[in-house]
Amino acid sequence: MGTSARQLAQSLPVDVDLIVGIPRSGLLAANLLCLSLDRPMTDVDGLCEGRLLQTGHRYDGDVSSFEDLDRVLVIDDSVKSGKQMTETRERLDAMDFPFEIEYAAIYVSQKGHQFVDHWAEVVDTPRVFEWNLMHHPMLKRSCFDLDGVLCRDATPTESDDGPRYREFLSTVKPQIVPSERIGWLVTSRPEKYRPETEQWLADHHVEYENLVMLEETAGGRQGRDSHAEFKADLYDSTDSVLFVESDCALATTISERTGKPVYCYDRNQMIRPGFVAETRTKSSRYLSELTTNPAAFLATASGYVASQGYNRLAMAAHRYRNG
Numbered sequence: 001m002g003t004s005a006r007q008l009a010q011s012l013p014v015d016v017d018l019i020v021g022i023p024r025s026g027l028l029a030a031n032l033l034c035l036s037l038d039r040p041m042t043d044v045d046g047l048c049e050g051r052l053l054q055t056g057h058r059y060d061g062d063v064s065s066f067e068d069l070d071r072v073l074v075i076d077d078s079v080k081s082g083k084q085m086t087e088t089r090e091r092l093d094a095m096d097f098p099f100e101i102e103y104a105a106i107y108v109s110q111k112g113h114q115f116v117d118h119w120a121e122v123v124d125t126p127r128v129f130e131w132n133l134m135h136h137p138m139l140k141r142s143c144f145d146l147d148g149v150l151c152r153d154a155t156p157t158e159s160d161d162g163p164r165y166r167e168f169l170s171t172v173k174p175q176i177v178p179s180e181r182i183g184w185l186v187t188s189r190p191e192k193y194r195p196e197t198e199q200w201l202a203d204h205h206v207e208y209e210n211l212v213m214l215e216e217t218a219g220g221r222q223g224r225d226s227h228a229e230f231k232a233d234l235y236d237s238t239d240s241v242l243f244v245e246s247d248c249a250l251a252t253t254i255s256e257r258t259g260k261p262v263y264c265y266d267r268n269q270m271i272r273p274g275f276v277a278e279t280r281t282k283s284s285r286y287l288s289e290l291t292t293n294p295a296a297f298l299a300t301a302s303g304y305v306a307s308q309g310y311n312r313l314a315m316a317a318h319r320y321r322n323g
Contacts, residue, residue, distance in 0.1 A: 001028065001032060001077070001106055002032060004106050004107065004120040005033050005036060005106055005120070008118060008119070009036040009037050011118065012073065012104070013071065015070060016039060016071050016073045017039065017040075017069045017072060018040055018042065018069055018072045019033050019034040019037070019039050019041045019042075019075060020041070020042055020044060020047050020075065021041065021042075021043050021075060022043075022075065023043055023044065025076065025077035026077050027043060029076065029105075030043075033073075041053050044088060044091070044092070047072070047074075047095075048092075050066050071099060071100045071102065072099055072100070072101045072102070073101075073102050073118075074089075074092065074102070074103050074104070076104075076105045077106050078105055078106065078108065078109075079105040079107075079108045079109065079112035079113075079119075080111070081109075082111065082115035085105070085112075085116065086115060088103075089103060102118065103115070103117050104117060104118035104119060105118075105120075106119070106120050107119070107120065108121075109123070110122060133263070134180075135178065137180055139182050139183065140180065140181050140182070141183050141239065141242070142182060142240050142242045143183065143184040143185075143186045143231070143234065143235050143240045143244070144182050144185050144208075145186065145231075145243075145245045145247075145265070146185055146186075146187040146189065148247065148265065149175070149245075149246050149265045150178075150206060151172045152173075154172075165193075166193070166196055169193055169197060177204055177206055181207040181209065182206070183208070183238070183240055184209065184212060184234065185208045185212065186212045186231050186234050187211075188227045189213050190214055190216045191213045191216070192216070194211070194213055197211065214227070228254055228257070229257070231250065232254045232258050235254060235260060235262075236257070236258045236260075240260075241261075242263060243258075243260065243261075244262075244265055246264075246266050247264075248264045248267050248269070248271075251264040252264075256273065256274075260273065261273070
């Protein structure tokens with residue numbers, strides 16, 4: 001969101017005096033925006049009650065009361081159907097404030113842009129954001145790695161396939177507990193550790209439909225390729241729409257094998273089918289251009305930079321059309 005918030009900040013009117021966040025996710029967007037613009041911030045209740053959030057010593061503006069305000073920006077993280085933004089607008093319209101209020105969102109749907117004056121990017125549905133992934137209803141149609149996501153990975157010392165490993169399985173602290181029910185927990189833990197795993201999940205109130213564990217071969221634990229095949233086969237055999245995997249290499253392999261997206265939890269990165277081939281092709285092409293024809297490389301780079309300004313130009317055109 002940081003890059004998009006900065007992009008939005010650069011396109012806003014210079015005379016915005018106050019940033020107002022719509023709880024809850026809109027507060028994150030408002031905070032990023034007010035830090036970028038060096039403006040004070042409040043939430044919707046604060047605006048209605050006439051109170052500002054404390055700004056800290058780094059803010060050097062002169063807004064000390066609502067009497068100093070001329071233009072206020074109300075922002076949410078995203079607008080899909082426009083329901084929340086419409087409710088907020090109606091509430092604030094009823095307050096009859098003496099200053100101008102404009103509305104914004106970091107991300108809007110194709111329909112959502114009509115409910116705001118400013119936005120950074122159009123992101124259509126279906127969509128999920130990193131800050132609400134673990135609390136999104138789509139988890140019921142998702143596969144989840146366990147170690148490295150819901151809890152940390154075992155250390156080499158703990159991975160003794162014996163007493164220390166059993167202790168790890170029973171006592172490791174959760175990294176996060178999703179608030180929605182998960183469709184498939186898919187773990188490379190051996191099947192023999194199902195009792196400890198199920199007990200840990202129950203102790204920490206992790207809700208799920210299926211727990212799929214790895215069957216060991218006669219020779220012991222399988223290698224990374226087998227782990228990737230195991231997870232990819234399960235993902236491919238279900239109607240799940242997303243796999244959340246801690247290891248980026250495994251995430252890439254799973255995506256390539258299934259043709260489905262995989263979210264790499266460690267790197268906070270969505271891996272798409274063809275990701276590796278696309279990355280290698282681009283890297284090879286750019287390196288070749290830089291080596292053999294620096295001018296062509298600079299032209300390519302300049303074109304990319306220019307393309308990133310497209311949304312800003314679109315927003316400027318939108319403001320011009322609407323006065």
